[in-house]
Amino acid sequence: MPTFEYAPAPESRAVVNLKPSYGLFIGGEFTESEGGSAFKSISPASEEVLAEVTEASSADVDRAVAAARRAFTGAWGRMSGVDRGKYLFRIARILQERAREFAVLESLDNGKPIRESRDVDVPLAAAHFFYHAGWADKLEYASLGSNPRAIGVVGQVIPWNFPLLMLAWKIAPALAAGNTVVLKPAETTPLSALLFAEVCQQADLPAGVVNIVTGAGATGQAIVDHPGIDKLAFTGSTAVGKMIARSIAGTRKKATLELGGKAANIIFDDAPIDQAVEGIVNGIFFNQGHVCCAGSRLLVQESIAEEVEARLKRRLGTLRVGDPLDKNTDVGAINSKAQLERITELTAAGEAEGATRWSPECELPSKGFWFRPTVFTGVSQGHRIAQEEIFGPVLSVLTFRTPHEAVAKANNTPYGLSAGVWTEKGSRILWMADQLRAGVVWANTFNKFDPTSPFGGYKESGYGREGGRHGLEAYVTTGDSK
Amino acid sequence: MSTSTAPRDAVDAPSRARDILGASRLTNESLTAWLHGLPGVDQVGCEARAAMLGTRSIKTTSKAWAIDTAISMIDLTTLEGADTPGKVRGLCAKALTPDATDASTPRPAAVCVYGDMVPFAREVLGEGSGVNIAAVATAFPSGRASMPVKLADTRDAVANGADEIDMVIDRGAFLSGRYLDVFNEIADVKQACVRPDGTAARLKVIMETGELVTYDNVRRASWLSMLAGGDFIKTSTGKVSPAATLPVTVIMLEAVRDWRELTGEMVGVKPAGGIRTSKDAIKFLVAVSEVAGEDWLDPHWFRFGASSLLNDLLLQRQRMRIGAYSGSDYVTDDSPSLY
Secondary structure (H helix, E strand, O other), rough: OOOOOOOOOOOOOOOOOOOOOEEEEEOEEEEOOOOOOEEEOOOOOOOOOEEEEEEEEHHHHHHHHHHHHHHHHHHHHHHHHHHHHHHHHHHHHHHOOHHHHHHHHHHHOOOOHHHHHHHHHHHHHHHHHHHHHHHOOOOOHHOOOOEEEEHHHEEEEEEOOOOHHHHHHHHHHHOOOOOOOEOOOOOOOOOOHHHHHHHHHHOOOOOOOEEEEEHHHHHHHHHHOOOOOOOEEOOOHHHHHHHHHHHOOOOOOOEEEOOOOOOOOEOOOOOHHHHHHHHHHHHHHHHHHEEEEEOOOEEEEEEHHHHHHHHHHHHHHHOEEEOOOOOEEEEEOOHHHHHHHHHHHHHHHHOOOEEEEEEOOOOOOOOOOOOOOOOEOOOOOOHHHHHHHOOOOEEEEEOOOOHHHHHHHHHHHOOOOOOEEEEHHHHHHHHHHHHHOOOOEEOOOOOOOOOOOOOOOHHHHHHHOOOOHHHHHHEOOOOOEE | OOOOOOOOOOOOOHHHHHHHOOOOOOHHHHHHHHHHHOOOOOHHHHHHHHHHHHHOOOOOHHHHHHHHHHHOOOOEOOOOOOOHHHHHHHHHHHHHOOOOOOOOOOOOEEEEEEEEHHHHHHHHOOOOOOOEEEEEEEEOOOOOHHHHHHHHHHHHHHOOOOOEEEEOHHHHHHHHHHHHHHHHHHHHHHOOOOOOOEEEEEEEEEEEEOHOOHHHHHHHHHHHHHOOOOOOEEEEOOOOOOOHHHHHHHHHHHHHHHHHHHHHHHHHOEEEEEOOHHHHHHHHHHHHHHHHHHHHHOOOOOOOEEEHHHHHHHHHHHHHHOOOOOOHOOOOOOOOOOO
């Protein structure tokens, strides 16, 4: 037993008032489904049932799109940018006021550590609303083209890894530009979106501007296929992204897709090693590795590979895996049984293909879905664990000898969402950023997000950008009105 | 805690330094190449790591343990021009009985005073109290004096009975790149710590990180101090702001951790100045535990240079015992401000 054993420090659940069951948020009210069924949302850390949630039918989606259309042609569509901005500022402030409630609920439903939901997810979600609130009356000055204005009704489908934050990335720019929204949260993490629906009511947001329909793949498909949708925004897997692209081919619908990644985190021999080790940990073990831009491939210069590996392993020995609601937890639960199975399958493939597997000693809870932080060394480009997105706390370590080799290996993937470069040499950072085919290149840091900075992918990581002035482009149409 | 440890005393610092550097002659050039070859410190990343460590939530049993451990690591300090024998005696009485209402309260590791005050401290502490006497030396706090003066200052404090010497480095020499001068200064003071019987006072090397400014400098000064034979690396005199910060201490903890990997030897760390609350002290202990490792969670290897911190820890300790805050009049204060 360690000398300095941290006693349990659980965040209280009392701040969250969960209802036994939830309807759909359509036209400003929670409504019963028409012909839909129900499913349960569980806590992945304990498999406890948190609430029953509605699986929206296509009739429900139809109602939601109609409500969004009424809002767009009605009060919201006619509203000035200044007034839209006021609503967004109000939502941002309410998110801050209810931050603890959102953080606890997010950790319960998703399994992520409270430290992350409290310090990252919720503050960033509020920041996205604050940032876009400022744009609402300044669209004409954003260099988006002449006469920038809303597109109409936007269908949005978001993933389970950052439920509230992805909602904010989608809804804030859509509303700032004057669109109305039909949003579907992921089936394993619907609860923070339903709490956000309450925030919309609290903010007196006009009915139908935001509609939340819960459900799984079929509900998402109903949104994608609905003829009343003018634009789609999706964050999720590349496989589903391709299906969406096929579904809307030949229609007038615009889309932005933010898909998978297999980012290279590149450590040069002149890197600030201690901070680089932190960056590696933050790159792949943040949010259990359920991060599309996770630094899942560590590319380390051969001359320091052994040293970095030893330091990394020592650091991983101090990671605290366990109860997501404990304020000292660093790594929480895997979000679902299905995801745990995928991670298990891919890591087994890694071993079978000859990579060396290592995990720190740590006890895992007996209930729920858990996976030890895992490092594979001796990985080559041909291994599945170097090519496929694992979306879990699994790091593949590869080595390189020269900057050109690092670039070649980093780019040798169908994905292109993010990359990290660690070196004290400024000129090399700039050169690398220029060479790497990735939407975001972090220099001497990793997994840093800011609403002012555009985020998005190259290649199979999708198209379109979210955040910043670039992110607004996806939510406006320009030129003469027809 | 022993006052007569002599593991590093026997070391001939220049010859060991030549070994570690792989140089036949210890020159300023070889030292510069070695120190500048250490990995850089990314300021943003280092501060983020320290901030993250500061978010650890230490409750109940672990908090009680941390408070007692922190008390036992304090170098209870008075370093004022206005210090008198009376004030030093009061400080020592406080060290012997930190909390008269609870005899289970641990004693601080040491008192830290100017060299001329050591005899008065010894009068009160005697031998075998478990509380060491640390004396600042080498023209503390500025370090601006000639080498003979600094060495005489050190020998005087040791002769007066100091168990530990807190020296300051010549920051001017360090900042102008005269690393060999700083090395020789530390190595010579180390020799001056040796008593006639062959034992030696433990040497703490104050780098005055607030004057070194950059984290790269903190790392280099830490390695230079360890290479020259320092038993402890210490942040500050307490006379310069900023004094002990968490990021600076994290870098020093990384340095002693890596030094042990290189040489097998442990070196202590002492943040000093500006740590006033229990909450802050616990953040430092978290950093010790998670950066250097639990071997350093021991008064022999980690100290807090502080004065008002002790009473805040005692208040927290009383609160955990009786379940309510008492107030500053329920802990004794022998060092109130003159002003």
